Amino acid sequence: MKTFPALKYKKFPPIQLPVRAWPNQVLEHSPIWCSVDLRDGNQALIHPLGVEEKLGFFRLLVDMGFKEIEIGFPSASETEYTFVRRLIEEGHIPDDVTVQVLVQSREHLIRRTFTALQGVKRAIVHLYNSTSELQRRVVFQKSHKEIIDIAVEGAKFIKEFAPTLEGGEVIYQYSPESFTGTELDFAVDICSAVCEVWQPTEKKKTIINLPATVEMSTPNIYADQIEWFCRNFPYRKQSIISIHTHNDRGTGVAAAELALMAGGERVEGTLFGNGERTGNVDLVTIALNLFSQGIDPALDFSNLIEISHMVARYNQIPIGLRHPYVGELVFTAFSGSHQDAIRKGLAAMRSNGSSLWEVPYLPIDPTDVGRHYEPLVRINSQSGKGGIAFVLEDQFGYKLPPKLQIDFSRVIQKICDADGRELGPEEIKHIFEVEYCRPAPFALKGHTTSYDLTTQNTCISASVICKGEPHMVEGTGSGPLSALVHGIGQQFGYHIAIHDYHEHAIGEGLDALAVAYVQGSIDGSPPTWGVGIHHSTEVATLQAVLNALNRSIEERKKNGRR
Numbered sequence: 001m002k003t004f005p006a007l008k009y010k011k012f013p014p015i016q017l018p019v020r021a022w023p024n025q026v027l028e029h030s031p032i033w034c035s036v037d038l039r040d041g042n043q044a045l046i047h048p049l050g051v052e053e054k055l056g057f058f059r060l061l062v063d064m065g066f067k068e069i070e071i072g073f074p075s076a077s078e079t080e081y082t083f084v085r086r087l088i089e090e091g092h093i094p095d096d097v098t099v100q101v102l103v104q105s106r107e108h109l110i111r112r113t114f115t116a117l118q119g120v121k122r123a124i125v126h127l128y129n130s131t132s133e134l135q136r137r138v139v140f141q142k143s144h145k146e147i148i149d150i151a152v153e154g155a156k157f158i159k160e161f162a163p164t165l166e167g168g169e170v171i172y173q174y175s176p177e178s179f180t181g182t183e184l185d186f187a188v189d190i191c192s193a194v195c196e197v198w199q200p201t202e203k204k205k206t207i208i209n210l211p212a213t214v215e216m217s218t219p220n221i222y223a224d225q226i227e228w229f230c231r232n233f234p235y236r237k238q239s240i241i242s243i244h245t246h247n248d249r250g251t252g253v254a255a256a257e258l259a260l261m262a263g264g265e266r267v268e269g270t271l272f273g274n275g276e277r278t279g280n281v282d283l284v285t286i287a288l289n290l291f292s293q294g295i296d297p298a299l300d301f302s303n304l305i306e307i308s309h310m311v312a313r314y315n316q317i318p319i320g321l322r323h324p325y326v327g328e329l330v331f332t333a334f335s336g337s338h339q340d341a342i343r344k345g346l347a348a349m350r351s352n353g354s355s356l357w358e359v360p361y362l363p364i365d366p367t368d369v370g371r372h373y374e375p376l377v378r379i380n381s382q383s384g385k386g387g388i389a390f391v392l393e394d395q396f397g398y399k400l401p402p403k404l405q406i407d408f409s410r411v412i413q414k415i416c417d418a419d420g421r422e423l424g425p426e427e428i429k430h431i432f433e434v435e436y437c438r439p440a441p442f443a444l445k446g447h448t449t450s451y452d453l454t455t456q457n458t459c460i461s462a463s464v465i466c467k468g469e470p471h472m473v474e475g476t477g478s479g480p481l482s483a484l485v486h487g488i489g490q491q492f493g494y495h496i497a498i499h500d501y502h503e504h505a506i507g508e509g510l511d512a513l514a515v516a517y518v519q520g521s522i523d524g525s526p527p528t529w530g531v532g533i534h535h536s537t538e539v540a541t542l543q544a545v546l547n548a549l550n551r552s553i554e555e556r557k558k559n560g561r562r
Helices: 037-044 051-064 078-089 107-116 133-140 144-164 184-198 219-232 252-261 283-291 304-315 336-352 385-396 402-419 425-436 480-492 537-558
Strands: 032-035 068-072 098-104 122-130 169-177 206-212 239-245 266-269 442-452 457-466 469-477 496-506 513-522 528-534
Touching (some): 032 239, 032 283, 037 051, 051 068, 051 078, 051 304, 068 078, 068 122, 078 098, 098 144, 107 122, 107 144, 122 144, 122 206, 133 144, 144 169, 144 184, 169 184, 184 206, 184 219, 219 239, 219 252, 239 252, 252 266, 252 283, 266 283, 385 402, 385 425, 402 425, 402 513, 402 528, 425 528, 425 537, 442 480, 442 537, 469 480, 480 537, 528 537
Parallel strands (some): 032 068, 068 098, 098 122, 122 169, 169 206, 206 239, 239 266
Antiparallel strands (some): 442 457, 496 513, 513 528
């Protein structure tokens, strides 16, 4: 086996944080959400959005309830500039929504940005420059002071141009880009220098965004960085601490959640995690993680499937089948034990009338995000009796007795193993009815019953077709079922023993159907199941007896017996 050159990489150093507090914190409410789909997400697309596409995406974000939306980088291209102007001039920005624009620390770019914002009611102007040790040393070859000077100069220009937005409110935001690769004391120094220019107050706070531009460590270390910064930043009370994680290590969601516990108040990210490299943090996942803990995410995901389709269309990036909460298969169980647990969990909730969601393997109720119960359980060769029974009950109303569940699961698994494929609900129903509602050799054409008060027996006179020929069957018993069994034995010599019997209704009122399940055996042969379905419970029961007999005869033929 080839050895990986692991020694070329160095460990990320731990943060010296005495008595860290964040591990004991519990999230109690949702953060401030800021979607950066139209900027950070857009710049990572193979085919960036045009103005019309950005407008449609913006409307989607507004409809979902986002109150802060980063709409672009208006100094970067004509498309970006035109989009900002169109939002403002055509009145697309609701009064309760604040738009955000990004700008580098250069005078001409800041000037262009404020020109684009003319007429806006309220905007966040997001200033950034790179501060990481690696980029200072390799890319910019600048000292601490020179990097701080870049940030301070940009902060001054923004403060100078802010009054040009007549009647418009400007909220300042600063990001030390690649915060995770920046020495913490230097991050505090540069953010403090920017705040000295902007002079935030507790009533008019500055947003300090601390991005994991590249995810470089385990999530707990990012949380340590955030807590350390919050402890040592002199403008903490005058600032909103914003989190912006990326997903290079695949733990962007975890890093953001722990960072919120460590003092973060605001999260920037994208829907379903689009962004450079492995993407930004997925706002949908974080928000629904909070939702699963009983916290209102303050965003509307009631039609998550449609949202996902729109985002996939805009970004031209498909969303994975296993993507949390929205993937086609995330609420689906193929495993037999999982299927059985889901079926029993849903049944328990229905029977006890609880409003508290407690269903094994399902962290949230799929209907809360516009999903349905139909695809929860899907059947293949790995499925068990519980899952198969769930499909028949949930979608068609059949409540199979436990022994019949076992019997029918063998039928389904044999088909799945032979075909190597998944079976859909309608196909499972068809197989069930063909298997257990056998119409030959015996079929019931009609019957009458009477009750003898003297003997306390039921008498039956049934018109039965056997191998295509009509016969009248007469019998007596404690009820119609035993009377028919007696008559069949008398006339045809089949001595039937009944082992199990169940019945229930499907539907209500005049359209209700009765379903009867009968397990019987002939002359000591292995028992077989038959199912009868009719508007009359009595007819359904008699059909079930004959269908069980038909299956038993068929099994005896397979084994070389009469």
